[in-house]
Amino acid sequence: MSILQLLYLASATLFILGIRGLSSPETARKGMNLAAFGMLLAIVGTLFHHEIVTYKWIIAGLILGSAIGVPMSLWIPMTAVPQRTALSHAGGALAACLIGVSEYYRHGISLGTGHMAIIGVEVLLGALTTTGSLMAAAKLQGLLPGRPITYPFQNASTISLLAFLGGFIVYLTAHPGATHLFYILLACSFLFGILLLVPIGAADMPCVITLLNAYAGLTDAAMGFMLANRIQIVTGSLDGSSGLILSILMCRAMNRPFTNILFGAFGKVEEASTEVLESKKKSVKSLTIEEAVNLFNEAKRVIIVPGYGMAAAQAQHAVRDVADKLKALGVAIKYAIHPVAGRMPGHMNVLLAEANVPYPELFDMDDINPEFSEADVALVVGANDVTNPAARHVKSSPIYGMPILDVDKAKKVIVFKRSMAPGFAGIDNDLYLLDHTWMLFGDAKDSFTKLAGALQNVALQK
Amino acid sequence: MEHAIPIPELYIFLLAAFLGYQLISRVPPLLHTPLMSATNAISGISLVGSLIVAGANYNHVSNILGFVAVTCSTINVVGGFLITDRILKMFKKVKK
Structure with a gap:
């Protein structure tokens, strides 16, 4: 021993x-x-x-x-890593939850107060993390609609259900023999995980997936307490603090108060008025691939700003290809990564690393922001709200105060976008209306592949 | 069954949480995705508890619950370490 x-x-x-x-x-x-x-x-x-x-x-x-x-x-493809991560949280939490059930089944009525409380917490957290993570994975995989699903009295019903579950645990600590109540607690905790995730949109996933990571860690630590297994307390605690720190970072980068997300009080989408969108669509400038190539004339420094759209279009290899062609023309390339670009922390870094981009070219927001004013061209591919200058000064904007990439400070900006659809915050992006911004509409992978071909011709002509 | 509050375990939990805070704060955002898969693999240590429940002479229900828990934890351990390595292998300083 x-x-x-x-x-x-x-x-x-x-x-x-x-x-x-x-x-x-x-x-x-x-x-x-x-x-x-x-x-x-x-x-x-x-x-x-x-x-x-x-x-x-x-x-x-x-x-x-x-x-x-x-x-x-x-x-699995690298673009599916967020789903896989969510599934693994579900697996870890389910394992701990079932061991809790097994312990209750074995000891039941003879459980002491402390043990019953810890088993109750373990089962509650484990079950809600299991179904919550499965829901998250289904939303990320596109099996469920990614947009938030809202229903009346949502917050009131989730909070009262949680209060009931807490009450069950308290009752069980005093009466551990209340077997039926224990299994009702188990079933309701599974249900609670679903209710928690239903109103959350796919774009909020960086916050949620990290929070589920923290819950999975806590479940693990609870199992360690139950079995008096100290190594599991250590790993559960490390995993829990990791998830918590990442979650706080994600919330900060998304400008959401951390206290709001603890119990899923988010996923609210501001209704964007379509009329405004229509009128603005007329005032943006769009351009063709050939015109885009001309914008690179005499460019020395280019910053590429990837977002979830790059992952969705699987465009990372094509983006790297364009970067290679530009490098061959003597252009210095850097990538600007916003903390919440993509569906999980570090998502963009992994995709670009997969596309063989050397990691010294990948820059975090704080490091790259001072460099935008020096950049001749900024290429925005599939990123939206994290580039919206409204976050800096429009106090009425839902993203006011959110830290953004200073893309608008670049001398020229080309935005690669499928359509004028707004980003996750459901608001228009003022960046698109600037005089030095051009839109290149179309599938990102397709556009970048064509752009790489056009740049290749430029190189040949020289 | 123990009735007293497990003070040594609470110390371990608390100290590990502080240690975790210090360690995780030093991980650059570049590696946040592999960090998540790595902590996930490591927290698959719940496998050791599950192994005992699956193999002990308690009762059939416990054995079967233990079996499912062993399966889930093994997925996390094996899968977690493999994908972390697969991701980390891609991070290169210079292009091949």
Whole structure:
């Protein structure tokens, strides 16, 4: 037993070193190998645990889990990473939730107050994270509509359901034998996860997916408390704080108060008046690929601003291609990444890395913003609200105060866009109306492929 | 069954949360996606608890719940480490 505890201690140390490795792309892989080794130690050590008498369920679970986990990781496209992440939160939370149910089933009425409370919390958090994450994954995959679905008395009903669930747990701590109530708690917690995610739109996912990450971590820590398994308390706590920090960063970048999102009090879409959109459509300037090429004449510095639209159009390779052609013409290229561009934190970085963009060319918002005034051309591909200068000075705008990329300060701006449809905030983008902004309408992948071809011709002529 | 409040465990939880805050704050936004898959893989340590429930001589219901939990946690452990490595492999300083 003490050997196992020492193994767990070693694993916890290796996990911490592993996460520390993620502070730089150069040390990250080595760190994760350490963490994986730590995991192996913990698992192999546990297989010799004295309470284990039969291996049939264990072997079946390990084989089935690997059979699902390996293809889910090696063959899914990089654009599907947010869905996969949501699914893994669901899996982790479900595991902890079921172990909580198993413990209740075993001990039931003999559970002490502390244990009953922790099992109640574990089951509540685990169940709501499971269904919530499944809903998130379905929305990200497009199986459910990505726009928020609202219904009357939404906040009132979710908050009262949560109050009921809390009440159930309190009652159960005093009367752990109330078996029916426990299973009602379980069922309602699953339902609660669904209700929590229904009103949330796909564009809010960076906030929500990180919050579900925090919940999954807390569920894990609760399971650690229940089993008095200290390594699980450590990992659950690390996972929980990671999710929480990321969630706070995402909320800040989206200009949403963190207190609002804890219980899903968001997803409200401001109604955009279509009339205004129509009138504005007339005043934007659109241009063709050939005209776009001319804008690069004498350009020395170009900044590319990717957003979710790039992922949706799978345009990352075409974008890199244009960057290569421009580099061949002697242009310096940088990429400007807003924290909430895409559907999860770091989404754009991963897609561009996949397209073979060296990571020193990827810049965070705070680092790149001072450079826009020096940029000859800014290319906006599939990003909208995070470039809207209204956030700076229009006090009535729903995105007022949101940190944005200073794209409007570039000398020329080309916006690649499918249509004039507004972004997730449902408002018009003042950037499109500026004198030095041109719109290039069409599918982003298609436009960039054509642009790369046109730039190639320019290079040949020189 | 223990009735007292698990003070040592609460210390561990609290200290790990502070450590987590310090560690995670140093992860650049560049690596936030692999960070999420990495913490997900590591939190698959719930596998160790699930293994015992799936293999212990408690009762059939527990064994089966344990089996499902082992399956889910294994997906996270195996899948989490694999995809984290797959993502991290793509981050290159210079173009090939």
